[in-house]
Amino acid sequence: MLKALENIGRIIIGIVQFAGEAVVLLGATIRSSILFFSRLGECINQMYLVGVQSLPVTLIFSMFSGMILALQIGIEFEKFDQIALLGSTVASAMTKEWGPMMTAIILTARAGSAMAAELSVMKVSEEIDALEVMSINPTRYLVLPRVVAMIFMCICLSILSSFIGTCGGYLVFKMQFSTDPSSLWILSDDSPSFHQYFASATSALDTIDLYSGLVKSAVFGLVIAIIACARGLLATKGAAGVGVAVRETVVNALIVIIVLNYIISSLFVMME
Amino acid sequence: MIRLIDVRKTLGDREVLKGLNLHVQTGDTYAILGPTGIGKSVALRHMVGLLRPDAGQVLIDGIDVAKCNRRQLLDLRKRFGMLFQSAGLFNSMRVFDNMALPLTENTQLSRGEIKARVAEALEWVGMSGTEQKMPAELSGGMKKRVGLARAIVTHPDIILYDEPTTGLDPIMAMNINNLILSLQEKVKATSVVVTHDMTSAFMISDRIGLLHQGSILEEGTTEEFKNSSNKTVQRFISGDGDLPED
Numbered sequence: 001m002l003k004a005l006e007n008i009g010r011i012i013i014g015i016v017q018f019a020g021e022a023v024v025l026l027g028a029t030i031r032s033s034i035l036f037f038s039r040l041g042e043c044i045n046q047m048y049l050v051g052v053q054s055l056p057v058t059l060i061f062s063m064f065s066g067m068i069l070a071l072q073i074g075i076e077f078e079k080f081d082q083i084a085l086l087g088s089t090v091a092s093a094m095t096k097e098w099g100p101m102m103t104a105i106i107l108t109a110r111a112g113s114a115m116a117a118e119l120s121v122m123k124v125s126e127e128i129d130a131l132e133v134m135s136i137n138p139t140r141y142l143v144l145p146r147v148v149a150m151i152f153m154c155i156c157l158s159i160l161s162s163f164i165g166t167c168g169g170y171l172v173f174k175m176q177f178s179t180d181p182s183s184l185w186i187l188s189d190d191s192p193s194f195h196q197y198f199a200s201a202t203s204a205l206d207t208i209d210l211y212s213g214l215v216k217s218a219v220f221g222l223v224i225a226i227i228a229c230a231r232g233l234l235a236t237k238g239a240a241g242v243g244v245a246v247r248e249t250v251v252n253a254l255i256v257i258i259v260l261n262y263i264i265s266s267l268f269v270m271m272e
Numbered sequence: 273m274i275r276l277i278d279v280r281k282t283l284g285d286r287e288v289l290k291g292l293n294l295h296v297q298t299g300d301t302y303a304i305l306g307p308t309g310i311g312k313s314v315a316l317r318h319m320v321g322l323l324r325p326d327a328g329q330v331l332i333d334g335i336d337v338a339k340c341n342r343r344q345l346l347d348l349r350k351r352f353g354m355l356f357q358s359a360g361l362f363n364s365m366r367v368f369d370n371m372a373l374p375l376t377e378n379t380q381l382s383r384g385e386i387k388a389r390v391a392e393a394l395e396w397v398g399m400s401g402t403e404q405k406m407p408a409e410l411s412g413g414m415k416k417r418v419g420l421a422r423a424i425v426t427h428p429d430i431i432l433y434d435e436p437t438t439g440l441d442p443i444m445a446m447n448i449n450n451l452i453l454s455l456q457e458k459v460k461a462t463s464v465v466v467t468h469d470m471t472s473a474f475m476i477s478d479r480i481g482l483l484h485q486g487s488i489l490e491e492g493t494t495e496e497f498k499n500s501s502n503k504t505v506q507r508f509i510s511g512d513g514d515l516p517e518d
Contacts, residue, residue: 121363122362125358125360125363126356126357126358126359126360127360127361127362127363129317129322129356129360130354130356130360130361130362130422132320132321132322132349133320133322133349133352133353133354133432134349134373134374134377134378134426135346135347135349135350135374135377135378136373136374136377136378137342137346141377
């Protein structure tokens with residue numbers, strides 16, 4: 001019993017300690033951001049690694065998320081003869097929730113873990129210490145371009161994800177619920193289903209909904225990058241330490257993202 | 273001049289340094305000897321501010337490293353060059369970029385001047401022509417040489433060597449020792465070498481100190497150290513039996 005309490009206490013201390021380290025790193029990153037242009041080249045390189053390389057998986061995920069969403073909601077709406085609302089529901093859900101959330105999950109798994117692995121390998125092979133001894137601030141040199149790239153690409157991919165997800169919803173709308181599935185690929189105003197779906201989708205979105213999605217994406221990008229960099233820079237104990245840094249990055253980032261998602265959603269609901 | 277005064281440091285639940293006192297004169301080469309895991313590298317890292325002491329002072333020409341803020345520390349470190357145990361080369365960069373990095377980040381030198389400096393340092397360590405190689409293409413000894421070249425490329429006042437010959441075969445270790453000696457002639461820097469290699473310590477240092485149980489047990493010139501009457505020192509030099517534990 002005492003041992004269990006001791007272990008719980010140790011876990012809590014570890015969480016608080018890491019949260020403190022992450023906040024300190026965030027502060028140092030903000031302070032070093034005045035020197036952003038000295039690392040513009042690396043920032044663009046990171047945008048490619050984080051964003052462009054994550055694009056295919058984000059598109060596939062978003063498309064099918066939109067389709068699944070439309071399928072499940074459409075079945076219920078059809079029972080109440082409210083299928084015309086499908087476009088607005090899918091667009092709203094994708095823009096406010098699933099686009100940013102889906103993007104954040106993909107970037108955590110794909111780019112956040114890679115960041116943590118790269119920095120932790122640099123840490124255990126004394127490369128970070130070498131930077132320090134060379135009088136180069138690792139926060140400015142390594143963390144800042146990664147944070148900026150992650151925030152920017154998280155926003156871009158979220159916008160794209162929301163759009164593609166909504167389009168995915170349209171495919172299901174046409175294939176599953178439309179009276180005229182033959183006009184699936186005819187994306188013109190002559191097609192009543194297309195018009196019906198996207199008119200419903202665009203009418204449902206307010207400016208505040210768009211802000212909600214953008215704010216979430218920016219916050220999620222920041223969270224992923226700071227957690228990944230902090231875990232990487234705090235890595236110890238050789239190869240095992242690299243594994244721990246990657247695993248903890250994914251677990252910590254996902255938990256923080258889901259909690260923050262709820263908090264930000266609540267704040268925007270209160271503002272509406 | 274480097275002075276460590278009553279430095280204490282605990283890592284985890286182990287007190288590694290228990291009142292370490294050390295004095296390295298300007299221009300001297302000082303070797304910190306001791307068995308693996310005794311805290312030699314920990315002492316070295318205090319000198320360049322990679323670790324801060326729990327108590328005591330680390331003075332570099334009178335400046336207390338532990339009391340420096342971030343900016344002062346970055347300025348102070350411009351006077352240092354350090355060879356890491358694993359060489360510490362950036363694996364994602366070519367040899368040239370590895371070596372040019374401290375120059376591009378901390379000096380106003382032109383591209384041509386940086387190229388010349390890198391070529392000069394690589395020539396000093398016998399690695400000319402490797403500028404375009406990646407660290408993964410180099411052997412352990414070659415990495416140490418490039419690491420050494422990077423440590424001296426900024427023409428530092430103080431050079432720290434963390435286990436310069438560890439993991440190398442005897443011939444390569446001797447090459448590195450000769451290299452350190454010839455570099456000391458060229459750059460005239462104050463040097464601190466952390467090693468458990470007796471041959472290396474006797475060959476390259478002016479003074480030697482044996483780190484034992486968290487502090488310097490015995491210190492002196494190379495000759496004084498060789499002829500010490502201290503049994504622990506003699507046991508360490510001859511490699512005869514274990515040193516007494518805490």
